[in-house]
Amino acid sequence: MSGAGERIVIVGGGPAAQAAAGAYREAGGAGTVTILAREPDPPYERPPLTKDFLRGDAGRKDLPLADASWYKECAIELRNGAEVAELDLGVPAARLADGEEVGFDRLVLATGADPLVPPIPGADRAAVQTVRRIGDSERLRELGSSDRVLVAGSGFIGCEAAASLALRGVAVTMAMLEELPQIDRLGREVAERFAEWLGVLGVEILPEAELAQIDPAGDRAARARFDDGHREVFDRILLALGVERNDGLAAAAGLTAEDGIEVNAAMATADPRVLAAGDVAFAFNASAGRRLRVEHWGEALNMGEVAGKALAGAASRWDVAPGFWSTIGERTIKYVGWGDGWDELRFEPGDDGAFACWYGRDGELVGVASHLDDAAYQRGRGLIEERAAWR
Template sequence: MNGGALVIVGGGPAGLAAARSYRDAGGDMAVTMLAGERHHPYKRPPLTKDYLRGETDRSELPIESPSFFDDNDITFVPGARARALDLRARTVATEDHGDFGYEACVLATGSEPFRLPIPGADDPELHVMRTIEDSDRLAAAAVAGARAVVVGSGFIGCEAAASLAMRGAEVTLVSDEAVPQERRLGDEAGSRIRTWLEELGVTLKMGAGVAGIEAGDGCHGVTVEGGESVQGDIVFLGTGVRARVALAEAAGLPIAEGGVVTDSSMHTGAEDIWAAGDITYAMNAAAGRRLRVEHWGEALNQGTIAGKAIAGAVARWDIAPGFWSTIGTKTLKHVAWGDGHDEVRVEEDGDGWSVWYGSRGVTVGVLTHNRDDDHDTGRKLVETKGPLP
């Protein structure tokens, strides 16, 4: 596509990757990125890890150098929040930066933290994690000896619990799972993660959900189902995210499974509208079905595909989704289709281990710690529907 403008809504990794790959593929339309945040695109993964612990400086967070946008003739508009997408007029209206006409548009509005529908969870004093500001506020509160209650044992909850403990806070993690990440990774991996957290001094209260959160005098009480109340100077909600699909939905784009429906080139089906990153429910050509994925690498992959496709190149999403997580100093790498397994095999040697996930004898996922060869082999087996090793 040439002439006109490519308008990208969202200044995260998916939006950035779309702009970059469009230019790399020779696209010569004007490119404008409307970014709801006031920062240039930055790395979110450190926000619960090294950045939260004060081991990484803010200057290390930007994904690209300051000159990248000028060098690539990309207009980056910080703080420009899109409020409406008009498919007929082919415009994106922003809250206070006017309207932007488009020849092509990429929606990459990402996710936001989800608060459980329980009494007290909407209290703005509680901590959530998505932005630099969220991480700074949590770090400021996490002084040595502070009592921190982390609600939720997914990756964000586990990473935050580990980092808070490493900052010297007294951390209690509360979750309805029997072991951390049980729902996604199963018991074998969950028990190992539990041990890592316990070694850092985290107290785990597992197997009971949170019934409510009450504000007290400078602290909060987290009431666990069954009646026990855990007091925290800090309460951190790591209870999942929801895709920001309101803009797409209001414009009439198809939404399913909480995401914007796309084909494997990230096209939404609406004329000249693509979507990428956490907001998508995208067709994966290798899986042969649509997937909802909220991973850093896939946001970059999907943005890259959208940018190439808009520039006229052939591109499709056909790799198995993967992510990594670092809990304290321990790193996990995962590749999986993410829709269930009926068999689990564990292999261990020394400090490393791998958990293989199968469904009807076919490899559907692998989780590794210090076994990168298994990670690489696992990816091939998952993508080729190979047998469990």
């Protein structure tokens, strides 16, 4: 056991926070552990919010990452509804929105990210929403076959939500800046598959269409105006335009944070008392040899675990190639790689719509996206972590 009497405070309430707390205990950490979490719900699965939960195939009871007894058994104090407004590294303490001070010896920032809402006039209308929390997905679940929805944005959240809403019988239009969904991120071949999968479900795609303004249209609906001047009325507009990392607490406390809190491979900031993990971290990946920004469920768990072990004094570093799965309708895409750009690709089609798309940069393999080809995903991970040459 290590660190008896030490006060560990974790700010967050998502997978990174939960994993950090659990890994600390598992590695023998004996200090007190307090999780300060803004949301009213204990840490829960976000991925189903645009998949099974949105479709109605999963309920609230399926979402929690652990039940109340786990926190009790691990002697982890989980305080929901506790938003940290300020960090005072001089005391040191986390100050809650109501003024209460929670002192700590060491701190993990696992504050994640929130949906980006660009300054589109009318984006604050009642018919406009984002999806990050359970309540957001519950609002989307109110929609049915008499409703029309605009999904603005063709990232994974947008594609998943569009597909799940279409499966609920909702008429869905997806507007995007690109010519095809995620063509810039994953290349033409993969983007064409995404468009096809969405098309089969009845999602109408509006390519190269920028949402410019949202006007009222009756009590509940909204009129979307696009940059080419055309207008359409929707019952709901879902903004799926990326995320903003919640790194403001760290920046205000003087830690280096620019679109993510800078940490080393053990998740430590320049102040050794403060760690950061998950979506909010701009963490050094030991295999990549550089810092990466990732927004993946599995990496939030991985980074949280590294942070928890490090707090307990166990050697640990983030060195896996980040990976994620996404489900668009009934189709699952798996990606593993550094995710920060490529300059060449090789698309390998397989039987029954299967594919593997390999990405290279500066003569090195940097990523692989696959559908119905787990062998490519697994092989790709090893090669990417080895920094294999592009062939």
